[in-house]
Every structure is written in structure tokens, then in C-alpha cells.
Amino acid sequence: MLPPDQKYQSGVVKYVDLLRERYFMYDELVDFIVEILSSRITSNTIVSLGCGTCSIETRLAKRGFRVTGIDRDEQSLEIARQRIQKQKAKVDLICHDIFDPLPVNSTSAVLLLFSALPIEMIKTVICNINDILVSGAIFIFDVFELISGEGESPLTFLDDFLSMGEDAICVSSYMAHNTGVDGAEVYLSRKSGTGEIDLKVDYTTIPIVQTTVLSELESQFSFGVSGFQIEGIWTTTKFCPTAAPPFCIQKIVCLKKLS
């Protein structure tokens, strides 16, 4: 998902999606989400905030969940629609900003994954969803923790998407700072017929949650959101080593709404 003040460049989401599908181990991640949910909720409906191109949502649908995906980016939703149609997955889509009052109610499970939102904004989302959650509902989100700090040499990667049916390459690079990881993904594609080269970019800063913030969060001292208890915090990188951008590990946080 994009930070509220950013917009994807026209036509770039298709390639961002290819890159994510290649690296983010969605199958393993979905296995884990299903494991968390199945022992905690009886309903099979899920609302996924910032669903993007629905890589996770279509996988959850295949596992028997009825998923509603909400995202404000129409470009992402168009790719999501294609994916849903191709896979005949049961996912409903709503084009909507998750920082506005949400157009759903009586929900027992809400996801906010790969949002790359700072923790303060995640808290805003939690306040925003409070009204739509039933008692005992589960809210799962992720944050990224820095495993190596400022001064590290930047990491650069080269990917080609030929094997994924696209005449395109991606050159990307990531640089760690104490407050976040700057990522620049540059996509060069060749138009069939003319051979003309096209240039697209996606660049963002992935906010980093400091270990101290997370441990405070874990012991519920400063989380600042009442009415929830923490069910658990897990490091997915143990089973999905590439679930996070370079220099980061992904932490999955599960909250339960108290009655």
C-alpha cells in the first residue's frame, strides 16, 4: 500500500506486482495468517485494508475465506480484478480510502498487511476500525524492524521478468537509515512491435519500528489503543525469509478486540 500522500506512477503497478510475486513468500505468509485466524475466529469473512493487487486476498479466498478488499488505488484494483477473475476467487473489492469511515460493519477479522504505514498511522487505522469490529474480533497488521542500520552499503538488485511473460527488467536498490529503508525500483520495459523502451519507477520509504517501540507495544505500556489485547507478535522472516524488504524483518502483530 502507498502512504496517504503518495500516488503510483501510471502503469507501474503491474511491474511492482510482478516483483512482489517473485519475492514476497505469499503462500507461506497466507498459511501463517490462516493458522492465526482459524484458532481465533469462527466466521470465514475477512476485511483486508489496503489490499492492493490482492495477492494475499485471492490466496485466502482459495482457502475458503470470504474476503472484502479495500484500497483507494484504482490502478491496483484493476490488476486485482484481473487476478480475481483469472483465479475465479471470491473476493469483493471496494475502492475507498481506509482513513475514511469504512463501508463495512460487524466484522470479525481485519487485515492490514504490507501497508508500510508508520506505527502512528496504524494506530489511527485501529481507532477507525473499532466501530466495525464485533467483540472478540481479530486485527492483524505487520510492521518492519531494522536488522542493520545506517551506514550499511546500499543493496542493488537486477531482475528480469522474461520468465514471467514480460519483456522487462527491474533494477532496484535499498538503503537503510535509522528511520526507514529507502527503496527505489526502476522498471525498464520494451514495447512489442516498436521496441521502444519505457521507464517506470516506484520509490518509497518503508518506515521502521524501533525494537524498543515494539517491546513496549508487546507489554502494552504505550500502545495507546484501548479495548484491544495483544494475541501475539511473530517474526515471519523465520519461515518467509524474503517477506520483507532488505535490511528489515517483518513482524506480524495480532490484536483481539475485548468485549
Added chain:
Amino acid sequence: MGQEHWEVTYPQGIMRYIEYFRLKNNQVEKYDTALAKYIKTHCRSSGFRICSLGCGTGEREIDLANRGFEVVGIECHEESVAIANQSVVTSKANVDLITCDILEFDEIDKILHNKKLFDAVIMIAVPLSIVDHARVVRHFAKYITTGGMFVTGLWGYTRDIPREGDYASYIEVATSPTKDDFAVRLNYYEYTGNIIKWDAVYLYRDLNGHVRMERDDDILEVTPEQDGTDPLDTDEELFEQLPTYRVTECHPKMLPPYVYEYLIGWRKK
């Protein structure tokens, strides 16, 4: 060090795009806070007249003018001066721009000989060799008033000097100030002792919408800070060396990996 002189040049037409990266990385306001403080702390002359050598597109000079300095900027790259002139007009800043190579001393003398002396001559982020840095300080001494100073920004390594043949590479994206255009830069830095060779490949969409690629290269000479030693070997009878100041105000991404910038100054006796 072998090579003692190299030219600073740019491929035609890319300054507009280089500027996107400068606006993003240079953090001129933060840097100038340190620079202005350094000048005010050490300058013993009464005026506020600055000459900025290698002023590029004039962002720093406009910022310094907004801080109350009267600024003369000298730059040889015509495309940069054109951009700087435009910005000066727009900002109505008290900046006078001169197109001249700062190493063409005869030309410099023709231009400056009848101008009022400066309280500070500065040379910030100009990738000249250290030998040329020293030549510039020596030459411009005569345009500095007594008690005035020469300030230059030099580079040091943040950790042990990278090994021979070490390199770093990464990609950056920067947008235009209006956010409706962008450019991509692939950076490649090769470290050999105190010399860093920087290759930059720019990918951008030109004004006709065509994707273009241009290569620019620079050489940065790193000068480790050494207590009591003058890296430019300036004339002790003419100048008193001032303490160095490590610029910590800016985010480190403004510089190549492993590099930091410090200010070093000399006060005219």
C-alpha cells in the same frame, strides 16, 4: 596521488535532471545553517559579502542571500548558470552571477579586480582535486578582506578507508519540484585510496516524452582530517588555519557511501 587536475563537465541537457537529485539530496538549508554559523563564528571582518565558487544552479547562493549575505556566485557551466539566473529572478535574491571557470585565473582577475573585497570566499561540494583546491585558495586570497576567510567543504571517510577496488552502487529516483516528472540515477562508486570515481547514469524522459540515457562522471578526492595539518598547505604568513567542522546537520544520503563532509577554513591575517 598521481592525477592532480581533472575537469568537471556535464553532458548537454541533463542539468535539469541532475537538479532533481540536488534538490532532494543536498539539504541546502540545513547545510547552510552550519556554514553560516561557521562563517559568523570565525569571520573577523565586518561585512557580509560572500563569493561562492562553483555555485552551480545557485540554490545555496539564494539561501545564503536570504540569510542576509550579499552573494556573488561564479560558475563555468552555462546550463547551470542559466538555471541559477532564472531562480535568482524568481526569488528576487541578492545574488550576482558570473559565468567563468574558477581555475581560469586571468579571466577571474579581469572580472574581480575592480570589485569590492569579500568577507568570505566559499567553495562547497566542488569536486576538484586537492591540488586545484589549494591553487584556488592561493589565488583568491587577494580578493578576501583582512579578517575575512576562505571556507571549503572537504570529504572524509566515515570508516576505515575502503580497500583498493572496493565499490558501491545503487539507484536513486528523484522528482521535479512540481512532482510531475522524475529521473533515475544509477550510481557506481569505485574507491582507490583517497580517490573515488563516481559514474552516474541518468535515465529520464526528455521534453518530447522519449526515454533517454546519459552518463556523467566525477572524481572526488577524500581528504582525511588531520589535527594541526593543513591539507591545502596554505601560506601561513597570509592565512591562519581555523578548526574544522564536521557537517552533521544533513542526512548522510547526500553523499556517496562511507563519506562525510567537513568545513575547513582559513582566516586572512
